[in-house]
Amino acid sequence: MIYRGNAVSRGIVTGKVFVFRKKQTVLDRRNVAQSAVEEEFLRLDSAVIRAGDEIVMIMSLLEKENAREAKIFQAHADILRDVEMLKMIRSRIREKCITAEWAVEQVYDEFITMFTASGNELTEARAADMKDVRQRLISVLQGQAMTSLSTLPQPLVIAAHDLLPSDTATMDKKKVLAIVTGTGGETSHTAILSKSFDIPAILGIAGIADILEDGEEVIVDAVEGCLITAPTEAQRRHYSQEERKFREKKAFEQRFLGVDAITADGVQIKIEANIGSCDEAELKAAPYVDGVGLLRTEFLFMQKDRLPGENDQFKAYSNILSAYKGKPVIVRTLDIGGDKQLPGLVRPEELNPFLGCRALRLCLAEPELFKIQLRAAFRASVFGELWVMFPMVGCMEDIRKAKAVVVEVREDLAREGISVADNIKIGIMIEIPAIAFIADQAVKEVDFASIGTNDLCQYLMAADRMNPQVAGYYQSYHPAMLRLIRSMADVFRKHNKPLAVCGEMASDPVQASLLLGLGINSLSVNITRIAAIKSLICSVRMDELKHIADHCCGLSSAVEVQDYCREHLCIKV
Numbered sequence: 001m002i003y004r005g006n007a008v009s010r011g012i013v014t015g016k017v018f019v020f021r022k023k024q025t026v027l028d029r030r031n032v033a034q035s036a037v038e039e040e041f042l043r044l045d046s047a048v049i050r051a052g053d054e055i056v057m058i059m060s061l062l063e064k065e066n067a068r069e070a071k072i073f074q075a076h077a078d079i080l081r082d083v084e085m086l087k088m089i090r091s092r093i094r095e096k097c098i099t100a101e102w103a104v105e106q107v108y109d110e111f112i113t114m115f116t117a118s119g120n121e122l123t124e125a126r127a128a129d130m131k132d133v134r135q136r137l138i139s140v141l142q143g144q145a146m147t148s149l150s151t152l153p154q155p156l157v158i159a160a161h162d163l164l165p166s167d168t169a170t171m172d173k174k175k176v177l178a179i180v181t182g183t184g185g186e187t188s189h190t191a192i193l194s195k196s197f198d199i200p201a202i203l204g205i206a207g208i209a210d211i212l213e214d215g216e217e218v219i220v221d222a223v224e225g226c227l228i229t230a231p232t233e234a235q236r237r238h239y240s241q242e243e244r245k246f247r248e249k250k251a252f253e254q255r256f257l258g259v260d261a262i263t264a265d266g267v268q269i270k271i272e273a274n275i276g277s278c279d280e281a282e283l284k285a286a287p288y289v290d291g292v293g294l295l296r297t298e299f300l301f302m303q304k305d306r307l308p309g310e311n312d313q314f315k316a317y318s319n320i321l322s323a324y325k326g327k328p329v330i331v332r333t334l335d336i337g338g339d340k341q342l343p344g345l346v347r348p349e350e351l352n353p354f355l356g357c358r359a360l361r362l363c364l365a366e367p368e369l370f371k372i373q374l375r376a377a378f379r380a381s382v383f384g385e386l387w388v389m390f391p392m393v394g395c396m397e398d399i400r401k402a403k404a405v406v407v408e409v410r411e412d413l414a415r416e417g418i419s420v421a422d423n424i425k426i427g428i429m430i431e432i433p434a435i436a437f438i439a440d441q442a443v444k445e446v447d448f449a450s451i452g453t454n455d456l457c458q459y460l461m462a463a464d465r466m467n468p469q470v471a472g473y474y475q476s477y478h479p480a481m482l483r484l485i486r487s488m489a490d491v492f493r494k495h496n497k498p499l500a501v502c503g504e505m506a507s508d509p510v511q512a513s514l515l516l517g518l519g520i521n522s523l524s525v526n527i528t529r530i531a532a533i534k535s536l537i538c539s540v541r542m543d544e545l546k547h548i549a550d551h552c553c554g555l556s557s558a559v560e561v562q563d564y565c566r567e568h569l570c571i572k573v
Contacts, residue, residue, distance in 0.1 A: 001228070001229045001230065002226050002227070002228050003205045003208060003211070003226065003227045003229070004205070004225055004226050004227075005180070005202040005203055005204040005205035005208075005225055005226075005227070006184075006185065006202065006203050006204040006225060007200075007201070007202050007221075007222040007223060007224065007225035008184070008185075008188075008190075008191035008194060008195070008201050008202070008203050008222075009179075009191065009194035009195045009198070009199060009200055009201040009222060010200065010222055010223050010246075011178065011198070011199070011200025011220075011222045011223070011246065012200065012219075012220065012221050012222065012223060012239060012242050012243040012246050013157070013177045013178045013200055013219075013220050013243065014217065014218070014219045014220075014231070014236065014239060014240070014243070015155060015156060015157045015177040015178065015217070015218070015220075016154075016156055016157065016215050016216065016217055016218075017156065017157050017159050017212045017213065017214060017215065017216050017217075017218055018152065018156040018157070018158055018159070018214060019159045019160070019209055019212055019213065019214050020149060020158055020159065020160040020163070020167070020209070021160075021209065022135075027101055027102065027105060027138065027142075028099045028101050028102065028141075028142070029098070029099070029102045029105075030098070030099055030102070031096070031097050031098055032097050032098065032099060033097070034097055036097075037093055037094055037097060040093045040098075040099060040100045040103075041090060041093065041100075043100045043141060044086075044089060044090070044093070044100040044103075044104075044141075047100065047137055047140040047141045048080060048081070048086070048137070050140045051080055051133070051136045051137050051140045052077060052080055052081070054136060054140075055073050055076050055077050055080065055136070056077070058073050058166060058169055058170060059073045059074065059077075071277070071279070072129065072165050072169070072189060073165070073166075073169065075129055076129055076132060076133050076136075076165070076166075079129060079130060079133045080133050080136075080137065085107060085108075085111070088107045089103045089104055089107045090103075092106055092107060100141055101137075101138045101141040101142060104134060104137050104138055104141070105134065105138065108130055108131075108133070108134035108137075109134075111127075111130055112127045112130050112131055112134070115127035115130065125188060125189065128164060128165060128188065128189055129165060131164060132164040132165050132166050135164065136166065149167055149170060149171035149172065149176075150170045150171060150172055152171070152172050152175040152176070153175075154175060155174075155175045155176070155177050156175060156176070156177060157176075157177050157178045157179075157180065157218055157220055158171070158176055158178070158179050158180070159180045159181070159208055159209055159212045160179075160180075160181050160182070160209050161181065161182045161183065161208075161209040161210075162181055162182065162183045162184065162190075163179070163181055163184070163189075163190045164189075165189040168189055168190050168193040168194075169193070173197045173199065176197075176199050177199075177200075177220070178199060178200040178201060178202075178220040178222065179194055179199055179200070179201040179202075179203075180201070180202045180203075180205055180208055180212075180218075180220060180227055181201075181202075181203045181204070181205070181208065181209075182204070182205060182206055182207055182208050182209055183203065183204060184203035184204060185203065185204065188203065190203060191203060195526075195528050196281070200220055200222035201222055202220060202222050202225055202226075202227055205227060208227070211229075212229070216229065216230070217230075217231065218231070219231050219235060219236070219239045221239065221242070223242075223246060250532075252535065253531045253532045253534075253535040254531050255531075255535075256531050256534040256535040256538060257288050257530060257531040257534065258287070258288055259534060259538065261533070261534045261537040261538065262537070262538060263516075263537055263538070263540055263541060263542045263545075264538065264539065264540060264541045265541045265542055265543060267521070267542040268521075269516065269521055269522065269523065269537050270290040270291075270500070270521065270522035270523070271289050271290055271522075271523055271524075271525065271530060271533060271534055271537075272289050272290050272291045272292060272293030272294075272328075272330075272500065272502075272522065272523070272524040272525075273285050273289045273291075273292050273293060273294075273524065273525065273526075273527050273530065274292075274293060274294040274296070274502055274524050274525060274526050274527075275292055275294070275295055275296070275320070275527065276295075276296040276298070276299055277299045278316050278319050278320060281527060282527055283319070283320070283323040285527040285530065286323050286324045286327070288530055288531075289327070289530060290327060290328075290522075291324060291327035291328035291329060291330070291385075292320065292324055292327070292328070292329040292330055292524075293330055293450060293500050293502050293522070293523075293524020293525075294330055294332055294389075294450065294502040294524050295320060295329060295330060295331045295332060296332060296335070297313075297331060297332060297333065297334055297335075297373065298334065298335060298336055300312065300313055300316055301334060301336065307345060307369070309372070310372045310375055310376045310379075311376075312376075313372070313373060313376035313377070314376040314379050314380050317331060317376060317377050317380035317383075317386075318379075318380040318383045320384075321380055321381070321383040321384030321385070321386060322383045322384060324384055324385075325383070325384045325385075326384070326385065327384075327385060328385045328387050328425075329384055329385060329386060329387065330387040330388075330389050330427070330448075330450065330524075331377050331386060331387070331388050331389065332389045332390075332391055332429065333359075333360065333363055333370070333373055333374070333388065333389070333390055333391065334359070334362065334363055334369070334370075334373060335358070335359045335391040335392065335429075336358060336359065336362065345366065345369065347362075354464070358392060359390075359391040359392030360390045360391055360392050360393055360398055360402060361392060361398075363390075363402075364398070364401055364402065364405075367405065370405055371405065371408070371409055371412075374388070374405065374406060374409045375409055375412070375413065378409060378410065378413055378420045378421075378424065379413070379418060379420070381420055381421035381424055382419050382420070382421055385421075385423070386421060386424050386425075387424070387425040387426075387427060387447070387448065388406070388424060388425070388426055388427070389426075389427045389428060389429055389448075389450060390402045390426075390427070390428050390429065391428075391429040391431070391452070392429065392431060392432060392455075393428040393429065393430070393432065393435050393442075394432045394434050394435055395434060395435065396438070396441060396442065396445065398435075399428060399442065399445045399446065400445065402426075403426060403445070406426060425447035425448055426446060426447055427446045427447055427448035427449050427450065427498075428442065428446050428449050428450075429449070429450055429451075429452045429502075430442075430449050430450070430451045430452065430456065430488060431451070431452035431454075431455035431456045431459065432455075432456075432459055433456065433459055433460050433484070436451075436456065436484050436487075436488055437484075439487065439488045439491040439492070440491050443491050443492055443495045443497055444495070446497070447497065447498075448497055448498040448499070448500075449488075449492065449497070449498075449499050449500075450499070450500045450501065450502045450524065451485060451488065451499070451500070451501045451502070451503065451520075452502060452503050453476060453481075453485075453501055453502075453503030453504060453505040453506070454503040454504055455503075456481070456484075456503070457474060457475070457476045457478075457481055457503075458474055460478075460480060460481060460484065461473055461474055461475055461478065461481075463475075475558035476504075476505055476511060476558075477511070477514075477552075477558040477561040477562050477565075478557070478558045478561070479552065479553055479554070479555050479556065479557070479558075479560075479561060482514065482518060482549065482552055482553050482561070483553050485501075485515065485518050485520065486518040486519060486549070486553060489518055489519030489520055490519060493519060498522060499520065499522070500520070500522035500523065500524055501515050501520050501522070501523055501524065502524035506523040506524060506525050506533070507525045507526055507529040507533065509532070509533070509536050510562075510565050510569055512533055512536060512537075513536065513540060513545055513548070513565075513569055514545075514548070514549050514552065514561075514565065516537070516540070516542060516545050516549075517542075517545035517546045517547070517548055517549025517550070518549045518553075519546075548564070548565070548568050548569065551564065552564055552565070
């Protein structure tokens with residue numbers, strides 16, 4: 001049988017399965033006498049201390065080998081000690097006369113539901129953090145140890161319905177051949193860890209933990225995104241050769257890490273980095289790219305139980321600008337959903353936050369939040385080359401309102417005698433079709449733009465990219481998508497202004513080739529894909545890619561485009 005999912009970390013392996021099943025906790029959902037409420041408070045306080053000790057132990061182990069994952073557990077510690085959540089749990093115990101674990105479940109589940117429904121990948125990752133802390137706290141209250149992957153007997157393929165951050169952080173990475181899960185996406189903790197440790201991973205194979213059995217042999221093709229059970233001898237031989245070819249190709253690509261991205265017919269392409277934190281790996285990528293094409297600032301807003309202050313943001317932006325000194329760093333202003341998704345910021349509930357008050361809309365609705373971020377970024381501008389980009393721009397009024405706030409912040413800083421760089425460029429993300437269709441007007445208001453293909457595609461195709469029920473409608477190869485990108489590239493080239501792509505299309509070899517042919521000359525990619533995309537660019541001819549892209553724009557379906565690319569692009573995905 002062949003099962004398909006989302007390949008989030010590339011590789012090909014054959015191995016035996018270990019199905020990771022968590023112990024089923026029987027939650028103590030019962031009422032207690034009013035006289036026992038104080039005892040439940042003591043149990044809760046004791047459990048918070050012990051759970052905190054466990055988190056500190058995990059952090060100390062991780063700091064030696066993976067600073068980024070260690071930061072995740074600092075967020076867990078902050079969630080565990082969140083004063084407002086603890087107050088809510090204590091109130092629930094007192095008012096309903098229930099056990100501490102039942103109160104923990106109720107309060108945490110309310111927040112998890114809210115974050116999961118946000119429609120924002122980062123806040124969905126926050127929900128995973130809360131599930132992890134909830135499980136740890138309840139396990140301590142129940143006197144049970146959390147199930148661990150730290151003592152695997154041999155190298156195995158790990159299969160699970162889902163993996164919490166503590167599962168992935170404590171696993172014995174040397175004995176994990178690959179990871180396959182029933183849930184999870186490109187930005188999940190499992191995806192982040194598997195990429196950083198170079199572990200092949202396929203996520204989103206529904207029900208896979210119930211399908212597989214311990215000890216059975218499988219082939220994990222995390223290039224094409226398929227899992228093969230009960231492989232034939234012919235399949236074993238084939239994938240053994242494919243695994244060898246993949247390793248050879250990867251070693252070959254690494255040789256391009258430090259070279260300029262120039263096509264075989266002499267066209268230079270800018271390669272920039274998408275980064276989402278200040279961790280060491282992302283800062284060390286500076287010598288190999290032309291700048292930061294996308295700095296996701298949301299990490300600053302989701303790490304603690306309060307909004308980050310101006311100085312907190314200033315320090316983070318200064319570090320990144322200093323590391324990439326002499327190269328543009330595009331700081332995307334806060335891009336987050338609108339339904340109470342920021343600690344310390346209460347917003348009205350929305351029926352559909354994904355189409356609601358989020359990103360730039362939220363910043364314009366909360367001007368002080370916006371001004372603080374801009375002040376911090378502008379103060380940091382003296383440390384490098386700052387470009388500021390506004391997400392989810394839907395109309396010309398959005399651009400003009402945002403630019404008015406920029407002017408106001410600049411004037412405030414000048415009055416205070418604070419130095420700001422003179423050459424800060426202002427741009428927009430193009431991800432709402434409305435602004436894409438009037439790119440000829442928008443280009444006159446901005447210095448640059450970047451196409452967020454992930455959101456542009458889902459809004460264009462009216463298909464939630466996180467919803468597996470409509471996955472077939474999310475078609476980034478659709479001719480309408482290609483035509484729209486080509487038209488924007490033509491507009492920005494005519495006005496001699498930079499236009500980049502920073503979505504997932506830029507990191508995929510076939511789609512990156514199409515983007516180049518459509519007229520995009522700047523790609524911003526995950527740091528793990530820099531060498532691969534540079535290798536691709538150095539092997540292709542721009543004149544040929546333009547001919548292929550033009551032909552694809554004239555086709556009628558995504559399937560036809562993919563078939564044509566498969567036939568005419570000599571690229572091994």
